Amino acid sequence: MRIIAADVIVTSPDRNFVTLQLTTDDGVTGLGDATLNGRELAVVAYLREHVAPLLLDRDPHAIEDTWQFLYRSAYWRRGPVTMAAIAAVDMALWDIKAKVAGLPLYQLLGGASRRGALAYGHASGRDIPELLDSVREHLALGYRAIRIQTAVPGIDAVYGVAAQPSVDGVRYDYEPAQRGALPAEEDWDTRAYLRHLPGVFEAVRHEFGPELPLLHDGHHRMTPIQAARLGRDLEPYDLFWLEDCTPAENQDALRLVRSHTITPLAIGEVFNTVWDFQHLIRDQLIDYVRAAVTHAGGITPMRKILDYAAQYQIKSGIHGPTDISPVGMAAALHLDLAVHNFGIQEYMRHGDRTNEVFRQSFSFEGGLLHPGDQPGLGVTLDRAAAEAHPYRAAYLPYNRLKDGTVHDW
Structure with missing residues (x-):
């Protein structure tokens, strides 16, 4: 099994979301969340320009190896943009693995420890x-x-x-x-x-x-x-x-x-x-x-x-x-x-x-x-519905004190 497509989907139904969809040569898809509130397009560019090309023809089951490769091979590590991009890949790979196994993901993580x-x-x-x-x-x-x-x-x-x-x-x-x-x-x-x-x-x-x-x-x-x-x-x-x-x-x-x-x-x-x-x-x-x-x-x-x-x-x-x-x-x-x-x-x-x-x-x-x-993460993406809600710029607020000083928000 190999990854043949890595699509980055941006949609804004109630707010902006960035989703990575990986597809294997067997037709199995996996989803990952790459949303970074107020800086969404930075992660989109990171995924589309730098990460997606590296995923093609990789083994989707090699989750740990792929994570270490993406984290270490860029040399520049950590930070919210990088880690949101890597997170999306990691989630999508776990989604695929659990779907292939025919199990909800928590079963691959050791099974349920509680009712909810x-x-x-x-x-x-x-x-x-x-x-x-x-x-x-x-x-x-x-x-x-x-x-x-x-x-x-x-x-x-x-x-x-x-x-x-x-x-x-x-x-x-x-x-x-x-x-x-x-x-x-x-x-x-x-x-x-x-x-x-x-x-x-x-x-x-x-x-x-x-x-x-x-x-x-x-x-x-x-x-x-x-x-x-x-x-x-x-x-x-x-x-x-x-x-x-x-x-x-x-x-x-x-x-x-x-x-x-x-x-x-x-x-x-x-x-x-x-x-x-x-x-x-x-x-x-x-x-x-x-x-x-x-x-x-x-x-x-x-x-x-x-x-x-x-x-x-x-x-x-x-x-x-x-x-x-x-x-x-x-x-x-x-x-x-x-x-x-x-x-x-x-x-x-x-x-x-x-x-x-x-x-x-x-x-x-x-x-x-x-x-x-349901097998995998249990979430499916309606691509047509997603395309009906294009990206719209949105930002979190910021604070100033009474004297005008910028403060933590």
Whole structure:
């Protein structure tokens, strides 16, 4: 069996997605997600111009060898563009291998370790009553764990609040990427945020009690000492985790945070390789690995990262927003079902147009996600539907402080 075609498909049903489709001489196809939010076309060029020609006539079953070849042969390693491209190849090869075996991918990863993967949804509101309504809506949808994000008085636009302008009239739980030639500018005030947030969690706990797992995303906007303060202030509300409390490129920053709070920490959605996690895992500075299969090089390296984390009782919390396509989401779910140290899975529902382009076998029942039992990843791509939605430029916003300084968003 040999690879005879490597097609890169760009589609924008509800947002932009980049998909790699590999085809073998036996007619078996495999899909991989290469979406990099706001920089999609950089990955398209990397795949079309540099990677696709290298895949032709290769053995699709040689997954490890192909991964090492793509990672090492370019000499220039790591980075989100490179790793998203490699991830797409890796997913597509696993999809092919599992289809040839006639098995859902999780069976090739060791079989199921659980009935399903606990998922959390994204509740948000412009004020506390609207937030509480959003939590109720998510509970009614079947979620058994909820991320809490809220507007902050004095700040015009805050990450994670769904009531802000939607994309093309299609309201997601929250999709910050906005169509247009330039990224939108938002404001930020960390002190206002730190004053406001504990009262929000007090209101949520008062309304929904102590049992509901609650999460919060700081989105890299705090200094280490600010993050330590927030983690400590939120301890009475028993968070499942505090995510991305400070930019984690500075690994020692998490040591300071850890020394001041016992609130569990989740880090890593912007990380690309095990090297980004090495010290955080070895020194037990985090509790959950937040990398995305799509951005960390695929299923093969993600399994290795999680196996390394398991040695330190650190669990998975794979990134799963709507800028991960249903293909990338399916890859995450197969890992979730197989690995022993599963923690929780982020789950944002895609829009109807996206679901028409990407037909999925995974299910969500009783708060648990399951990838389904179709051979392979369990996702098929409708090429005609994909072509009906051409690429449209879209960018994530960025923050400025009150004095005009560009800040982490």
